[in-house]
Amino acid sequence: MPELDLPQRQATDTRMLTGFWYRALPAERVHRNQLRKATLLEIPLVIGRDRQGQPFALRDSCPHRGMPLNSGKFDGENLECPYHGWQFDVHNGQCQLIPSLTSDQTMKVDRIYAGSYPCEEQDDFIWVYIPDPGLPGAGFSKPAQACEPAPTIEKFSEKYKLAYLQAEMPVSIDHGIIGLMDPAHGPFVHQAWWWRSRHSIHEKKKNFEPIPKGFRMAAHTPSSNSAPYKLLRFYADADSISTTIDFVLPNIRTEIIRAGKYWFSSLTTVTPIARNHCRIDVVAAWNLFRWVPFVPGVLKFVFGKFVEQDRRTMEMQAEGLKHNPHLMLIDDADRPAKWYFQLKAAYLESKATGQPMKHPMSGPITLRWRS
Numbered sequence: 001m002p003e004l005d006l007p008q009r010q011a012t013d014t015r016m017l018t019g020f021w022y023r024a025l026p027a028e029r030v031h032r033n034q035l036r037k038a039t040l041l042e043i044p045l046v047i048g049r050d051r052q053g054q055p056f057a058l059r060d061s062c063p064h065r066g067m068p069l070n071s072g073k074f075d076g077e078n079l080e081c082p083y084h085g086w087q088f089d090v091h092n093g094q095c096q097l098i099p100s101l102t103s104d105q106t107m108k109v110d111r112i113y114a115g116s117y118p119c120e121e122q123d124d125f126i127w128v129y130i131p132d133p134g135l136p137g138a139g140f141s142k143p144a145q146a147c148e149p150a151p152t153i154e155k156f157s158e159k160y161k162l163a164y165l166q167a168e169m170p171v172s173i174d175h176g177i178i179g180l181m182d183p184a185h186g187p188f189v190h191q192a193w194w195w196r197s198r199h200s201i202h203e204k205k206k207n208f209e210p211i212p213k214g215f216r217m218a219a220h221t222p223s224s225n226s227a228p229y230k231l232l233r234f235y236a237d238a239d240s241i242s243t244t245i246d247f248v249l250p251n252i253r254t255e256i257i258r259a260g261k262y263w264f265s266s267l268t269t270v271t272p273i274a275r276n277h278c279r280i281d282v283v284a285a286w287n288l289f290r291w292v293p294f295v296p297g298v299l300k301f302v303f304g305k306f307v308e309q310d311r312r313t314m315e316m317q318a319e320g321l322k323h324n325p326h327l328m329l330i331d332d333a334d335r336p337a338k339w340y341f342q343l344k345a346a347y348l349e350s351k352a353t354g355q356p357m358k359h360p361m362s363g364p365i366t367l368r369w370r371s
């Protein structure tokens, strides 16, 4: 039967995907010998740096009686719980000392672990790997290993600039992500006299293809409304500029724009903090105008405006979402959102069955919309 031309109804869920790296904190906020709190996927974390500057992430809960460890004493190597003074190695969570034990009490202290997570510093952020929930018996399990390193921004020259922006949004991860991948809100949300008006709306046609755990908008000349594109036009002919945009689970959008030896590359994530709370982090690297002092400021201003417009929109949307509406997803503008839900479902299914993940897209496809 031919598909009816009706919008598809879709309910979001608040499931947050484990088995991935997530951005926890900007690296500059975490100092040597200090502790910071963070939350990822509703897991309370204490994050810090050891004496050598190496970052670490522990569950912010003592395996003894649940005391938050963030107010404990940290000597740059071990963290001491403020309640009964148990000490833990910050890099693997292994218990080092239980002060209440007498010399003839032979409890195996080193078999006890505080929850500990793989932790890496990458492109100005501290990333934490959130493994699938482990076997019960927490307190005696060693930390999980990440199967791959934390994601990095692709760079195309040795020298570059790097900057980041963040915004908190009172919506679930699903809304955060489909908002990020949504091509149709631009003319309505991102208006500014120096940018574009809603009258600049025009028809677009883009080719998409499946990639592992995600999809790619194939290399094309970027939209004349894109900020880096406007800058790159100073350097290169319009048709020598190309951009590729990827989305991959659980939450990563990358955009790479190239024009000869010049490039702009960004890695944006939407991180689930709690069921109805996520945070967007945009980190960009580029080698344009490296010697012109005000350009990072201009880029930060432009991106900052966009992110703020998105944040404000989602804050308003969150009001409507309190009443738990279903969503309507229409073709073709909401197709990326449909793919996101299908990818998420396919990932969860492959976890449940142990079978390889079945990609929801059968091959390349062209989408058309106005924006």
Ligand code: FES
Residues within 6 Å of the ligand: 062, 063, 064, 065, 066, 067, 081, 082, 083, 084, 085, 086
């Ligand atoms: S609660 Fe941490 S040592 Fe007792």
Ligand SMILES: [Fe+2]
Residues within 6 Å of the ligand: 179, 185, 189, 190, 306, 310
């Ligand atoms: Fe937006």
